[in-house]
Amino acid sequence: MVTRNSNGKTNGTALVPAVGYIRMSTDQQQDSPARQRQDIEALAERAGYRIIRWYEDHGLTGTESSKRKEFLKLLADAKARTFSAVLLSEQSRMSREDIFDAMQHWKLLRDAGVKIVTCQRGELDFSNLGGVITAIVDQYGAREESIKLAERIVSGKRLAVLNGKRQGGAIYGYDRELRDESGRVMCRVSFRKKFRKPDNWTSRLVPSEDREAVDAVRLMFSAIASGRSAGSVARELNRRGVPTMLGKRFSATTVGQIVANTTYAGDIKIGRRRRGKFRSLFDEGLIVTENVHKPLVSRELFAKAQRSLEGRRFVARVSQPGRFLLSGILYLAGNGRRLSGYSFHTGRRSGPHRLYGLASRYYSEFPDEADRPTFRADVIERGVLNKLRSFLGEERNKRSLCAEIIRRKKKLQTDVAAIERRLSAIREKIERGTMNLALANREDVPGVSRLLQGWRDEESRLKAQVQQARGEGPPSAEALEIIASLDKLLEDLHQADREKLRFAIQQTVKRITLRREHRRHQAHRITLWDGAIELRDELGPNTILQLTDEDIPAPGRxxxxxxxxxxxxxxxxxxxxxxxxxxxxxxxxxxxxxxxxxxxxxxxxxxxxxxxxxx
CATH class of the missing domain: 1.10.10 (Arc Repressor Mutant, subunit A)
Incomplete structure (x- = not known):
């Protein structure tokens, strides 16, 4: 039988199906993929393999297989047994992980009947002790090489920073001035362009020729320093049509990252956080080199902006059950979006602000909407609780609620009783059917088995109906007792059991809708709040309590x-x-x-x- 290999040459024997795997660690290895492919194709021709597919991971380290999509796909495809070997230029291309992690990949491929063949060592032979030891030694060497390389890179970066040479990619608002080994300026590269400098060249940051970007940076610092939020600055830049470095819209996170970057004050700071699997500049401690390049903002403005950022920084807190009484049932009128509770410290007050507002995902979904509605949590919660207390305090409403609850309890008991009677009948059928199955003739067994299975399915369905009916009952007596005693709870909300109170509200209220109205006259503007409380159906059909601006007064003297x-x-x-x-x-x-x-x-x-x- 004559077959044709991947290079188009014919052979007289059948070729073994195989796949090729290529990996390069960084973008600097531009020649690596072509070299690896050439070596693997030569290996296939020598060893009698036919390459049916290629898997390539570019710019990814071999120390973390979970981040290599093509490698994971190769392992998954191996289980289908459509190929018999994986061809590599060298063993380290597959993995530079710990020996035990690499062994998991070897075992998976071995169990799938897939061989590992390298240009360097040939086939990895796990059938004898010598082959296993050789593979382990090579894997250990690949791992050690990665560790030593990481140490050399960290040492080189540290020395470069101490000598005033910045490490990293482009910076918004700065161009890169590239110099050759003699120090002569060769070219100037915009921060919006990709450019790979030769290894012996150096770069220096200079204010960009893009005046719009430079002005945008200075606007960010001055606005944040004056007390504005990063979100409001991002919205202003987007309204002006100023793009980010990647041509996208600004976000609060992007603005915050730019304003916190010491590069704009003319300094290089490195080692603030751990990066790297083996070694990091973080281990060396924070390294700062001042006055390396021309700053875009003064040190005074930079320091003021940092104080403002720190003052507005959100503080992560331990979860406090019941902290927001209306979470999950509070909605915005008009668009129906749910409002979530959040808190933050401004640095100007002893306690945190508690607010209800839209979740951050709405900001990314609807970036053009300038309105960011927020409601003071203490005002909204007190207004809702006062309204519920007033409603439940009327004797007529109490009698109506009690009657409705009794009616629904009786209906629930009736429904559950009917389902349980049907469930009892099905169980009797299953018991009799099981006895008949034991006495049935061989030819009748399949039919009786199908009948039994149908009854068992019906039994499972009826069980689920009973559980659902019991779970959808009216508010518990405990919840109603809490709501009825709101007078005492409202005396001091801070001392009340807020988790218990939140449970009672969730059992009583189906939905709360809030609305904002802005009124303006010349330079004067006020905001009015109102809304509606929709009680659960169990407390009476279509029971809606109106919230006026007197119930939930907006802030203002x-x-x-x-x-x-x-x-x-x-x-x-x-x-x-x-x-x-x-x-x-x-x-x-x-x-x-x-x-x-x-x-x-x-x-x-x-x-x-x-x-x-x-x-």
């Missing part, structure tokens, strides 16, 4: 003006408001304007004062 005018019950002038709130007349005038915007007070005219509006 103009509310103090509203309450003052309501308490006075007469016309009030700006001087009186200023004295009562202990503010200047100009500030009191602003509060009065905002309170008028809310519609809760009315301006009687020039120098005629203000009066509260009747509800």
């Amino acid at each position: 103009w509310w103090e003006v509203v309450n003052l005018l309501r308490a006075k019950g007469r016309v009030v002038f700006v001087d009186e408001v200023a004295r009562a709130l202990k503010v200047h007349k100009a500030t009191a005038s602003v509060f009065l304007t905002k309170a008028t915007l809310s519609g809760k007070i009315r301006n009687l005219g020039h120098q005629k004062g203000w009066i509260a509006v009747d509800d």
